[in-house]
Amino acid sequence: MLALSLILVLAGCAGRHSISGCLSPAGSASRDIVRHQRSIDAAGLCYRRETVREGGFDWVFHVLESPRAADGPFWVLPHDNENSAFEAALHAVLTYGGGLLAVDSAGQRNFRGQDPNRNFSSSAAESRLCIGQRAPAPAYTRAVLDHYKGRRGPYLAMHNNRDGWQGNGGSGTISINRTNAVLYSFRGSGSGSAGPLRDEDDLVIMAGLRTPASDPAVRRRIAALNAAGLNVQYKQVTGRSFDCSLSDYVARHRLGEYYNIEAEHGSTATQIDMTDRLMSVLGIRPLRGAAANPFLD
Numbered sequence: 001m002l003a004l005s006l007i008l009v010l011a012g013c014a015g016r017h018s019i020s021g022c023l024s025p026a027g028s029a030s031r032d033i034v035r036h037q038r039s040i041d042a043a044g045l046c047y048r049r050e051t052v053r054e055g056g057f058d059w060v061f062h063v064l065e066s067p068r069a070a071d072g073p074f075w076v077l078p079h080d081n082e083n084s085a086f087e088a089a090l091h092a093v094l095t096y097g098g099g100l101l102a103v104d105s106a107g108q109r110n111f112r113g114q115d116p117n118r119n120f121s122s123s124a125a126e127s128r129l130c131i132g133q134r135a136p137a138p139a140y141t142r143a144v145l146d147h148y149k150g151r152r153g154p155y156l157a158m159h160n161n162r163d164g165w166q167g168n169g170g171s172g173t174i175s176i177n178r179t180n181a182v183l184y185s186f187r188g189s190g191s192g193s194a195g196p197l198r199d200e201d202d203l204v205i206m207a208g209l210r211t212p213a214s215d216p217a218v219r220r221r222i223a224a225l226n227a228a229g230l231n232v233q234y235k236q237v238t239g240r241s242f243d244c245s246l247s248d249y250v251a252r253h254r255l256g257e258y259y260n261i262e263a264e265h266g267s268t269a270t271q272i273d274m275t276d277r278l279m280s281v282l283g284i285r286p287l288r289g290a291a292a293n294p295f296l297d
């Protein structure tokens with residue numbers, strides 16, 4: 001009887017998750033997808049609509065996948081109000097292959113009161129660690145992370161943030177000038193075309209369980225990113241600092257390397273430049289004959 005109940009529960013879970021075949025971007029409810037339908041069609045990207053029903057939320061994800069380098073870099077875009085991030089991630093898919101997943105929140109940061117980037121947890125006990133998560137979200141978490149199955153390379157995300165941060169009179173929460181007991185900042189150096197990025201809001205975020213001082217591999221990676229001109233902020237994820245964001249979840253579960261490219265809202269050209277610098281440091285080469293960049297004309 002217990003076994004039968006378990007099967008029914010599992011069947012119920014599976015029924016709450018769906019993903020379509022390739023659809024026409026012209027018919028999408030996502031303004032991001034419709035805005036770029038010509039680029040998507042010209043590159044032959046597969047556009048799919050994915051849904052997860054869980055914890056009272058009907059999540060919709062928009063997924064783009066390149067037929068070239070199908071196992072290439074994959075980008076998660078949790079926030080629907082961050083348009084530069086979407087455009088830089090689309091640039092990445094057109095240039096390097098791979099794919100992206102954009103959470104649909106009707107153009108807002110939050111979806112019905114839940115921040116999509118505070119919604120990664122695999123159990124009720126883990127969810128209770130995070131004040132920003134309203135209900136455990138194992139199906140949501142699995143649906144996003146399943147896109148990394150069979151894929152080479154790290155977990156990747158992109159975000160936009162507001163100018164400065166509250167600690168120096170600005171309005172955002174992200175800045176290379178902000179540090180605390182678990183947040184470490186490393187400024188870019190570089191030279192020539194890989195000269196350092198000057199804006200405090202443009203940085204790459206990494207996360208891990210150890211301090212940078214006690215993790216030589218992390219220190220080497222940070223040094224390489226700094227030498228490419230990229231500012232790096234590293235968060236040490238602990239039981240107390242875990243916040244159900246994607247970065248923290250990847251670190252907590254030791255899933256692999258994680259990089260989030262953060263740029264100020266509207267800094268599309270900078271975010272694309274940062275993407276190319278990160279790909280270069282990671283040894284990911286552009287596809288041969290990739291389409292000219294539609295954002296930098």
Ligand SMILES: [Zn+2]
Pocket residue numbers: 078079082117158159160
């Ligand atoms: Zn964001």
